[in-house]
Amino acid sequence: MDVRIIVEITAETGVKRMQELHRLGLSGQCHGDLGLKLEHGKALLARLQRVILKQQIKEISDASRNCPCCGRVRPIHDYRTRTLDTLFGRVPLKVLRRRKCSCRAGKGDAFSPLARALRDRSTPELKILQAELGARYSFREAARILETFLPCAKQHNTTIRNRLGKVAKDINDAEPPVCETVSPNPPTVFIDGAHIRCRPEYQKRHLDVVVGKIETRDMCRRFGLAPKAATSPAAQLRRDLDVLGWDGQRPVTVISDGEAALPNLIRGATNGKVQHILDWWHISMRVQHVENAIKGLVRVENFPGVPVIFTKPAETLRWYLWHGKIQTAGTDLQWLIADCARLSKADTRVRDAASRALSRCYDLYSYLANNMGSLVNYGRRYRRGLPISTSRAEGCVDDIGNARMGKRRRMRWSPQGAHNVAVTRAAVLDGRLSVSNAKIAA
Ligand SMILES: [Zn+2]
Structure with missing residues (x-):
């Protein structure tokens, strides 16, 4: 035929x-x-x-x-x-x-009447597709996929990497769309860190990538950046907040684990207008360690003390912290510390179990003391339907960080490379990266 x-x-x-x-x-x-x-x-x-x-x-x-x-x-x-x-x-x-x-x-x-159309020597659609595939798969794999299905010119992994870098820069340089509607509630920021392998010439094993999610009642937006490589993390985060309709006045709620650098990034972006809340899950995990250690202690054969002196405060600790009664929880912990310290010195039979319980109590105590200003009434927030944990940011750690740059992928990254992938991946997952998005394509 x-x-x-x-x-x-x-x-x-x-x-x-x-x-x-x-x-x-x-x-x-x-x-x-x-x-x-x-x-x-x-x-x-x-x-x-x-x-x-x-x-x-x-x-x-x-x-x-x-x-x-x-x-x-x-x-x-x-x-x-x-x-x-x-x-x-x-x-x-x-x-x-x-x-x-x-x-x-x-x-x-x-x-030349065609100067604008031929400015980049490539069509916006090709650039966006190269960046999107590069954010989802390894650069080599992205090149292979493009060549397999399309009659495009020969693709190199370095071309894909450079295109992704350009698109990441365009995303960061793009003017935020003017948001007419100011959100009735200030946004909540869930922020967390991911550690990825660093390339050997940077003399470090790991590289920090900050990822997270900004949410208002009806909108959400992911973000990712490597603080070492970002030109201005504060400006980048500020733009994301503006896009979601932050009025620039009311404090933004930030939920993170105890690492001080993370909420400080948002403080930089908002001129300090931040209410930081310590993630409940991280507190709860440490309380659980105390509870288990005390349970183990009182179960030791021929336990010399009065069990209820130990079990009672350990059992009520969680309740006090949940309801924001920080002082009472602190006093409880101090009593536990004093009692466990006495046991760990006095009696050879319970020494190990007592010192274990002691170190768990110290651990929780110092964690709470370091984050005193970030403890709130979690119960009240929970009943009002407000977020109390970073579980949603931890999803971002997997989606933005680990899926493409995780340790299991055996790739090593430069700070700039990791930053570009984090920025582009966040945009890809949000569905922000498209040719119709003229701000990026132009
Ligand atoms: Zn003329």
Whole structure:
């Protein structure tokens, strides 16, 4: 079977033109291998792309013929060759330049009517797709996927990496869309850190990537950045807050574990307008350790003390902390510490169990003391339906950090590379990265 594919092009002027695009010789006796194959499809698309591009270039060039002010013809200055990288192949183009009209300032200079369209030597769609695949898969894998399904030019892992870097920069440099509606409630920020492997030349084993989520009642937005490489983490976070309609006045709620650097990033972005809340899950885990250690202690054979003196405060600790009675919880803990310390010195039979319980109590005590200002009435917040833990940010650690840069992937990262991937991945997961998003594409 012989198949001829013909395109009919109708120009803006109404002139029609027919052109043979491709000729396919398909065997009539193929064994279960019916229809078009991938290679045919790729070849067809590549040819179609060339025909369409040539026509578009011609129309844009023709449209620039007359001066928009006086209507005089602007003569052709010269022709230049340009290549345009597209999803459907790299196309060499012959592009004209025209002389500027004498009715305007700067006469005599040549200009190209296609300068804007060919500025990056590649189409926005290709760039966005390269960045998206690079954020989802390894750069090599992304290059392979593109080459497999599309008649694009040969892809290199370094091309994908550089394109992703450019797109990440565009995301960071993009002006935030003006948000007309100020959110009735200030946003809540869930923030957490991920550790990824660092490349050997940076003399460190690990690199910190900060990830998280900003939520208002009806919107949410993920973010990711490597503080070492970000030009301005504060500006980046501030823009995300603005996009979600933060009024710039009321304090933003930040929920994180005890690491001080994380809420400080948000403090930098909001000029200190932050209410920091310590994540309940991290407190609860430490309380659990105390409870278990005390249980183990009183179960020791021939326990010399009065069990209830130990079990009672350990059991009520969680209740006090949940209801925001920090002072009472602190006093309870101090009693426990004093009693356990006495036991760990006095009696050889319970020494091990007592010192274990003692270290657990100290651990919780110092954790609470270091984060005194960030403890709230968790019970009340919970009953009002307000968030009390960073569980949602921990999802981001997996989605943004570990899935692409986790330790199991055996890749090593430079701070800038990790930053670019974190920024782009957050945008990809939010669905913000698309060609229709003109701010990024332009
Ligand atoms: Zn003119």
